[in-house]
Amino acid sequence: MSSSFVDALASAQAQLYRYGGTFLIVAGDLGGIFNLIMFLQPSLRWNPCSAYFLAYAGSNLIYINFSMILTSLREGFHVDPSVQSLGFCRLRVYMYYVFTVLPTTLLIMVTIDRTFISLLTYRNIREMNRHIMPVVNEQPTSVEHRMKVKDQQLIVMLLSQVLVTIVCIIPFTGYRMYSQITQNQPKAAVRQSIESFVQASSVFVNYIPACINFYVYTWTTRTFRNQVKRVLIKLFQC
Template sequence: MSAAIIINAINLQFSRFAPLVVFIFGVPGNIFNILIFTRPNLIKNPCSTYFFCSSLANLNVLFFGLIPRSLADGFGIDPVSNNLAFCRFRYFMVHPSVVLSSWFTILAGIDRYCISSRDVHRRQLSNLKYSRYISAITTFIGFAIYSHLLGLFVMQQLKTGPYCYALVGPYRVFYDFLYFATFSFTPPIIMIILGLLTYHNVRQTRSHIAPVVTNNTNAGQLKRRDRQLLKMTCIQFICVIILTLPIAVQKLYSTFTQNVVKGATQVAIESFITILLRVFVYINASTSFYV
């Protein structure tokens, strides 16, 4: 039995079972997040708005991204490649949502940076009204910059069968660079910078994080809640950086080597790597509740 056949068999089993595990944990986790961040003691915290929006985006990724991809890779049932309209709709739901999930995490980090500052004016930027406006504007921009795919994603015939993706040529290169820049390159850089700046703020204030929300709860509880949200944001930063960068690099590699003749074993290996990195993206959309 050749190496390619063995690797393809592994690919098939991995494609069937790994996404199922991610889905089982990811969907309830994001639903619990939505319930938690809409509780009375958290709904007025600006950071909760961003995590709430991120959870909605993650559910989009899991339902419109994970399920069709799992059916196609693991069971040979591909509703996307048989229907151009659904193909475009699916990508329009998935790719902006994947990107928005990362950017809402960045916005949560900016909020934590502001709330951890010793500057009272900077702390006032952590504001519920601002967070709702910013979330709405970010969502609009996220979908707007990917709207061109509704007309430029097409059916293409590959050796393995019909495949729906960006039009071959300059547009595909542009699209993969756009995806790389908005999803896997710019967000990690901003997250690293925000993490360092917030760490500097925390050290300056000797771990004293001033609360923005004022109600009948005592100040100590508010400080503790802000610290918990700060910790959650930092862990989310790490998860996003580790789990999202590889897939964009793989997409660029795939685009630039699409005309290169490859052996069966190399194709099988690259297919496995692609499937694995896709699962990483779905894991990223599933972890926030568990951190």
């Protein structure tokens, strides 16, 4: 019974990366390429926040096509190119840690940037209101209104991605904590298999934010969605 259960877990783990991993890699590559195209468009490029999104998209593409592909090959197809070369093994470890940390760091940086600028703007407006007489019936121009709307929607995109990242990193963080707490405990074969499956699953979930951010942006914000439509129309008209 325990042997068949262990085999079933090993098979499920392989299937997860063989099919789920392949799907995420393809979806992530397509979405990442579209992200680069979108944030290079003049309508989005003007915002300082877009530079972070552009760097975030680029680092995620490298993360997907290096770390995730190698992990999927190892877990799903039992192929590990790093065992053939010590140099490649070291490069894999280095790239894994750099591009695991870099996208999250960029996300933190853009969050701090948006928060700081928003607070600074609010403070400046309050200071101006204390010294300047209000102008009756003053209305913002259409250009100012569009810029404000786009800025707000970029913030919505940011918050949505932060939420997705937090949700997806919780299983991996929880497993790492459990692993550290129980590392010196004796474990039966079944327990080791369960832990291996949970670890592989948590790593898989941890890859999801890098692969779906384009779809999160498209779903959550009208500005980004409309820009995607315009780009697709141009592509099909060529």
